Amino acid sequence: MLGATALAASGDSESVANAGFPALNWMNIRDSRGVELTHYRFATSPGSLFEPLETAVAVVLGLEFAGYIVIVTGAIWVIGYTMSFHWLDPFGRALSGIARSLDAQIGIPMVLIVATSIGAFIVAWFVLRGFHARAATQVVTMVGVAVIGPVFMAEPLEDVLSSHGLMSQGRDLGISVAAGLTGHTYADPAGLVATMQENLADNFARQPLQVWNFGHVIDDRAACAASWTAGVQRGSESAVVSGLRACGDLAAYHAALNPSMGQVGSGLVMLLCAGILLAFGAYLSVKIIWSALDSIFHGFAAIFGFAAGGFVYGPTQTFLVRNLVDSFYGAVVMAVYIIYLGLYVLFLDNLFDQAPGQGTVVLILGAVVEIVGLLQFRRLVGALHQGNEWIVNRFALALQQGPGGGGAGGGGGGSTALGMGSSGLDNAGVPGLGLIAGAAALGTLNNNPASAWLFNRVSPLEPHSMKRQSAMLDQWGVWNARWNGEKAGGPDGLATHAYLDRLHLSHAARDATAVARNDGRGGVNTARGAAAAVDGVLVGGGAFLGQVAASLRGAGFTDEDMIQRAVEARGYLYKHAGDVPLTDKNLAEVVAASNYAASMNTPAAHAELERAALTYAFGREGVELQGSARRVGEEYMAAPSREGLNRIQKVASGEETAMYSAGDAAQILRWIGDEHAGRVSETVTDYITDPSNAENRRRFFAAQNAAIDTDYWATEATRSPASALAPGG
Structure with a gap:
């Protein structure tokens, strides 16, 4: 309290407000209007010494808001930074240098001669033992390593770290697939990442903050949105509050001036739900970086395989195969993670679009949905890991055939040694394939015509199949019905005509x-x-x-x-x-x-x-007055009065006589009504084109008020300009 008082006394409060969150400004996270999240403000009354409860509420709201902005800004930056792949540059430069140094140390002729000699000895041993298939496989493997090795060793990790390598291709593929699945027609990775960050900023910061602060989304009004944006960019809470009053959103203006415990509770809910949702996005980002670094690590380890291990039969060859497969598979896994993250972010964006003005509700529902997404993601990670192990073991089985002759070479023994066992669908060595086979059998049963006849409905195993069948039969009944001998359905049916x-x-x-x-x-x-x-x-x-x-x-x-x-x-x-x-x-x-x-x-x-x-x-007859009647009408329009209108009405009804006839009086009344309508319609366009122009406003309301007065005065007599009869009527 003393610090706030000192700042207010010194006049430095505005400069402090403009500082925002300096520790986060470097992240440069902006919403779709170009406003940095670190410039956001929670506009509320700070209270005073005479209102201690309001001061306490304002302090708590400020603490909640600071934590909320830190969490949201940091998580959005992590997601965008991960998908932009800028983090790969420092890793790439450092690891490329290390890989070249390692290649220079172990990729020497002496190591190559020793490794190929050991491999040749193993080939000779297989020939002497009668394992000709194994010997042939070993020769082919050594030749393959000798051909591919120099290409790989010329630029170690080039296929992983280059701009057209596995990492970049996996990232572009993931973003393109995510964009396509969510209905986006463009697939520019950089553009889509920037759009994702702006959407996250709008959905998790701008709109929820407005609901929290003012009770509703003020962006629905263009003028209020512009006022709020301008006030936030200036870093002034007073500018935000005055802008709300100027744009006419009095509800938001009063909410900003009256902090309440309800806002404190809403802040806790938003802090919790937004933290959960964005923590899941950050978790996916960490998994993406992890998979990318895992692919780089295996590419780095493949240097040892191409330099020596690939020529030696046994675990060393399996090591090379595992590293090659894991390096490629790491890029695939990374692409899958990016697809999952892209779908997650774009799904949240679409979810917010379907519920405009209800950002808090979407945050709560999204937090519940995220639990399911987390469980499914864990299953996805497990399935990808099992698939990777299965591929590696299949390559290892092909290289290390079991004892015996022929092409099979005793594959069963090799399988047992590698922990694979049989490749049958019901074997535990290939987890998940039995479940897939069972699901395929259920799908065949579900789509079988015999099942439809048996259960009396199509696709009987699908959810709500009975309700769908009932709805379809009811619809058939409507379209096939006949009304007065005519069929309802078809292009010429009665039901079609109803639309x-x-x-x-x-x-x-x-x-x-x-x-x-x-x-x-x-x-x-x-x-x-x-x-x-x-x-x-x-x-x-x-x-x-x-x-x-x-x-x-x-x-x-x-x-x-x-x-x-x-x-x-x-x-x-x-x-x-x-x-x-x-x-x-x-x-x-x-x-x-x-x-x-x-x-x-x-x-x-x-x-x-x-x-x-x-x-x-519209529709006025355009009555023309002549002579004295014209003069009477113009005199009335120049200075409308109750007495003047009543005199014309009495002449029209025959109660009085004047220099003009009763028919002329009726015409004068209609002319007055037409003239009022014309003047109102002539002044309204200028007024709505520039409502702030005082002269336009005065002219319109003067014309309107004159017409209102004439209508009120006319009701005191038997005939009004609106109900006056036409000539001869």
């Missing part, structure tokens, strides 16, 4: 959008175009707002947030326009829309206001 209203409403939305575009009011994926499309759907026969969103998608709109805001704006008018006590219902809609636009200050609200004003002016 044609969707096509009709989509066309109505498309036509209304085209009209708005031609009038200069925007087209597809614009707020003004969306407002016009919503009106087109409802005018075209849409019975309820639930049909509007689907119709806009059918008309080509792809911005889901824009569609949602347009539907919400029209829904507000449906609910509140009837509460405005005006005779002219179109004018009542304009009033409700202007109230909504002033409250929300969003493009969708402004576009709906423009649409209501244009509807208010």
Whole structure:
């Protein structure tokens, strides 16, 4: 408390706030808006000496936030750094030098002569004992080592560490497969890794922090998102809070000024769940590095095999084979791990996309799902290890045939010596193959027509097969039914015709959008175009707002947030326009829309206001006044008053006489209504185009208020501008 007071007194609090997390700035982890995670702030009231409980809550929230940012930033960096393979450069340079030095020490003619002499002696021994197959295998092995060895020894570890080696190819393969399986069409490794880091930053830092701090995701509002981003980049909590107030998100503004124990509890939950999820990603990253270094180690050990051990029959040859297989298999395992990690990260990204504004819920559900993922990953690791051992043993069996002649060479004895035993599916020496065989048998039984006849349903062993069969039969019943002698299904069936209203409403939305575009009011994926499309759907026969969103998608709109805001704006008018006590219902809609636009200050609200004003002016007959009638109408519009309107109404009803007739009075009333509508529609476009312009705002509300006053005054008499009869009516 004394330190905070001293900083406030010295004016250095802003510089301290801008410092962020200096120890983590070098990681340079940014969200999709380009903001570094280390610049994030938890905007809340620091309390005071007179509010000790609020001060304590703010301190606890600050500690939770610091721990949360450290965990999230560190884990995201570990995942991105691992998949970028920048860590391989220092290892590669150091190990390449060591490999060349080792090659220079043991790859000398003396060692080669000794090793080949021992190998030749073993060949001669096999020939003398009558093991001709073994002798031939040994000769072929020695020749293979002699041919491949110089190529390998010329650049040791080149196939492992080079930019086109096993490590790089395994990494590119893993990222490409992960991208394809999650629906990404591009497979540039560097670009996808950067995208993964930005998505992780958004999903684990930006959106959860906003939910934690303000109770909801403020990025849903473009203005609030920009204000929050600007305040965070400045490193000022006060700028964040003032920006929320300026953008109109009062709920977030009050949440920032009132820290609560609920926020403390939410912070604990987020800290725990995010830590678990990102710890699993970091664990996968460590496994990737481990498998890569394992492949490098075996490539390093293969130098001994090519220099000498590969020429000598027995364990030394098996050592060379094991190192070659393990080196290649390590790259394969690394690719599998990268696929798993890529799927994990991109799956979380898609999961967050499917639940916008619910980052905390996804964190909790993801933590539960991760338990299953961890168990499956352990099984995957075990299966890969068993597969590696099986491949190595099969190569060893081929090189070291058991006693006896012929091509088989007594393979059974060799198998026993290597711990393999028989290669039958039911043998414990090949774990997992028996289970695979059993699963294949069950699959054959499940897809057999005889099983379908026996159980009276297709694929009877699959989950929910009975429910699927029942649903299929019910659907058949609908499509095969006949109504009034006509079949429901088929291209000309009655059930098919029931869906044609969707096509009709989509066309109505498309036509209304085209009209708005031609009038200069925007087209597809614009707020003004969306407002016009919503009106087109409802005018075209849409019975309820639930049909509007689907119709806009059918008309080509792809911005889901824009569609949602347009539907919400029209829904507000449906609910509140009837509460405005005006005779002219179109004018009542304009009033409700202007109230909504002033409250929300969003493009969708402004576009709906423009649409209501244009509807208010649409269809007016354009009454023309002449002579004294023209003068009376213009005098009223220049200075509207209750007395002036009532006098015109009394002349129209025959209660009074004037220099103009009752018919002229009726025309004047209609002309006044048309003039009000015209002035409202003329001023609304300037107002919504630049709502911050005080003159535009004054002109619009002056025109609207004049129309409202006229409507109110008209209800005091027998006839109003909205209900005045046409000439001769």
